[in-house]
Amino acid sequence: MTDGPYGKRAADIVIWLLLLTMPYWLEAVGGYTQLGSRVVIMALAAMSLNFLLGYTGVLSFGHAAYFGLGVYGMGMTIKYLVPSTLAGMAVGVLAGAAAAAIIGLLIVHLRGIYFAMVTIAFGQVFYFIAYRWNNVTGGDDGLSGWSRQPIDLGFASIDILHNQTAFYYFALLCFAVAVTLMAALLRSPFGRTLLAIRENERRARFLGIPVDRHIWVSWLISCTFVSLAGTLYALLNNFADPHDLRWDQSGDFVIMAVLGGMRSFWGPLVGAAIFVVLQDYVSSETQNWMSFIGLFFVIVVLFFPRGVLGIVRRKAVS
Amino acid sequence: MSQLVFYNIFNGLIIGAFYALMALGLSLILNLSGVINFAHGGFLAVGAYLAFVLMPYVGFWGALAISPILTAGIGLIVERLLIRRLYGRDPLYSLLLTFGLAFMLEDGTRFIWGPQTLPFSIPSWLSSPLSNQFFFLTGYRLFMVLLVTAAVIALFVILNYTRLGVRIRAGTLDLETVAVLGVDVRILRSLNFGLGIYLAGLAGVLAAGMLGLQPTIGNDLIMPSFVAIIIGGLGSLPGTLLGGLLIGVASGVTTVFFPSASEAVIYIMMGLVLLVRPRGLLGEEGRF
Numbered sequence: 001m002t003d004g005p006y007g008k009r010a011a012d013i014v015i016w017l018l019l020l021t022m023p024y025w026l027e028a029v030g031g032y033t034q035l036g037s038r039v040v041i042m043a044l045a046a047m048s049l050n051f052l053l054g055y056t057g058v059l060s061f062g063h064a065a066y067f068g069l070g071v072y073g074m075g076m077t078i079k080y081l082v083p084s085t086l087a088g089m090a091v092g093v094l095a096g097a098a099a100a101a102i103i104g105l106l107i108v109h110l111r112g113i114y115f116a117m118v119t120i121a122f123g124q125v126f127y128f129i130a131y132r133w134n135n136v137t138g139g140d141d142g143l144s145g146w147s148r149q150p151i152d153l154g155f156a157s158i159d160i161l162h163n164q165t166a167f168y169y170f171a172l173l174c175f176a177v178a179v180t181l182m183a184a185l186l187r188s189p190f191g192r193t194l195l196a197i198r199e200n201e202r203r204a205r206f207l208g209i210p211v212d213r214h215i216w217v218s219w220l221i222s223c224t225f226v227s228l229a230g231t232l233y234a235l236l237n238n239f240a241d242p243h244d245l246r247w248d249q250s251g252d253f254v255i256m257a258v259l260g261g262m263r264s265f266w267g268p269l270v271g272a273a274i275f276v277v278l279q280d281y282v283s284s285e286t287q288n289w290m291s292f293i294g295l296f297f298v299i300v301v302l303f304f305p306r307g308v309l310g311i312v313r314r315k316a317v318s
Numbered sequence: 319m320s321q322l323v324f325y326n327i328f329n330g331l332i333i334g335a336f337y338a339l340m341a342l343g344l345s346l347i348l349n350l351s352g353v354i355n356f357a358h359g360g361f362l363a364v365g366a367y368l369a370f371v372l373m374p375y376v377g378f379w380g381a382l383a384i385s386p387i388l389t390a391g392i393g394l395i396v397e398r399l400l401i402r403r404l405y406g407r408d409p410l411y412s413l414l415l416t417f418g419l420a421f422m423l424e425d426g427t428r429f430i431w432g433p434q435t436l437p438f439s440i441p442s443w444l445s446s447p448l449s450n451q452f453f454f455l456t457g458y459r460l461f462m463v464l465l466v467t468a469a470v471i472a473l474f475v476i477l478n479y480t481r482l483g484v485r486i487r488a489g490t491l492d493l494e495t496v497a498v499l500g501v502d503v504r505i506l507r508s509l510n511f512g513l514g515i516y517l518a519g520l521a522g523v524l525a526a527g528m529l530g531l532q533p534t535i536g537n538d539l540i541m542p543s544f545v546a547i548i549i550g551g552l553g554s555l556p557g558t559l560l561g562g563l564l565i566g567v568a569s570g571v572t573t574v575f576f577p578s579a580s581e582a583v584i585y586i587m588m589g590l591v592l593l594v595r596p597r598g599l600l601g602e603e604g605r606f
Contacts, residue, residue: 106593107592113352114552116413121544121585121588122585124585128581132578248421295418297415298419298422
């Protein structure tokens with residue numbers, strides 16, 4: 001994988017081909033289709049986070065809140081309002097975006113470690129709401145008793161409930177749309193401005209760029225796509241779990257982005273794939289999976305701070 | 319009714335004292351080293367379980383004296399081996415590392431002592447109510463408030479009147495100058511980290527006496543501690559203390575009127591503070 005237009009284009013093609021054919025080779029290498037869906041969904045979440053973390057240089061440690069709003073938006077819509085997957089997605093994404101817009105206004109002028117701390121703390125509000133509002137959210141037991149609905153296109157309906165492969169492709173479609181949009185945004189003047197803010201905020205400010213407003217928009221975009229990932233995650237599990245809102249989930253997203261490489265567009269996808277597969281394996285092998293995941297965090301920070309793609313790229317350059 | 323309110327305010331003060339004790343340790347480390355120690359709750363649990371192990375040999379008072387020191391020792395080792403490597407780097411990395419440590423400490427205590435709640439016996443003369451009218455005012459609760467007060471006073475005395483404390487405060491303001499003046503910043507950071515973890519260990523022993531022993535004992539306390547720091551103002555230890563007590567009382571009072579919001583209320587307070595006074599109640603302008 002080298003830099004330069006051809007190398008990048010080739011990498012893009014390989015990644016899309018791998019994603020598109022995943023259901024056909026995943027079982028041969030010991031996976032299962034649902035695991036593939038989870039990789040795609042978590043990758044979407046991690047890449048959305050990285051829009052803010054890697055491309056704007058703002059450290060959010062509370063993205064699970066917006067992910068979880070997507071999860072609960074989906075679950076509660078299907079359970080209480082209308083049995084429609086698309087309506088659930090709309091509600092979940094809107095809920096996440098609305099919360100992010102409001103909270104963003106409060107925190108957008110904070111920086112660095114302060115920003116991280118406030119996002120962590122704000123994330124917990126939604127966790128406690130989900131945890132305590134028993135009769136609506138199911139409390140600690142989570143929200144069950146609903147399932148994803150066939151997608152009605154007017155002329156045909158797609159059964160994503162029983163056909164795991166169909167659900168995988170549905171998730172991949174959402175992933176593709178979101179990721180293409182984010183890539184386009186990053187190539188636009190707006191995206192370049194975000195990079196400028198990341199590299200030197202003071203200089204960007206002197207150039208007359210309204211830094212806080214740019215960071216707010218970037219935060220909003222990032223959180224909106226994370227809630228989209230949340231709605232898909234709810235569909236994948238047919239269940240809304242309060243732990244999807246908790247700070248440990250936020251940490252998982254950050255580690256995925258760091259592990260894959262924050263400075264490369266596909267890095268979080270690689271990180272998500274490694275993390276999800278590892279978590280799946282470790283939690284099926286041992287009760288003490290938390291220790292292993294914790295150790296994994298420590299190892300990544302100490303030995304792979306640039307992430308997998310960061311290392312690959314440096315090797316390619318030297 | 320008024321007794322109920324009084325009870326919950328008092329209860330809130332106790333919880334707030336815990337938050338403050340936790341948050342002061344977090345704040346010390348954050349101010350000097352720029353590290354958000356996610357594992358602080360894990361160290362609290364370690365302190366609690368060490369006290370449990372020590373108690374049959376040295377009794378409650380011995381455990382109360384020794385366990386926080388041992389916890390601080392473990393903290394020093396962790397700082398030396400892991401956290402020291404991350405000073406001066408993006409705070410992202412220390413956050414992730416302590417996050418992983420928090421997982422390991424919680425799971426480790428669960429692995430060694432099991433997930434069930436273990437009884438933690440306190441001296442019987444401390445556990446009886448002091449008066450019939452104020453039944454909730456057990457000796458232990460009063461003792462806790464006194465001990466936390468003593469610990470906080472001791473901390474502020476250390477910070478204001480000892481050479482170490484003055485250096486810690488100076489380092490918080492301008493670490494580079496302190497280093498240039500010939501202070502070994504690495505040792506200073508280690509000692510400061512140890513001091514912070516000592517407070518976590520102390521909070522752990524006290525919490526065990528009130529809540530019983532569980533591997534997740536620190537988890538419920540760490541998030542409110544963050545909130546306490548933010549409300550009080552980053553960089554200000556008196557602010558952290560004030561923040562801890564405030565949110566404790568606020569959640570205590572909310573328990574009377576709207577119990578299910580008792581956790582959420584502190585985050586709403588945080589939102590209000592950030593809206594009206596982004597640097598926190600006693601925070602310095604322009605520090606963050």
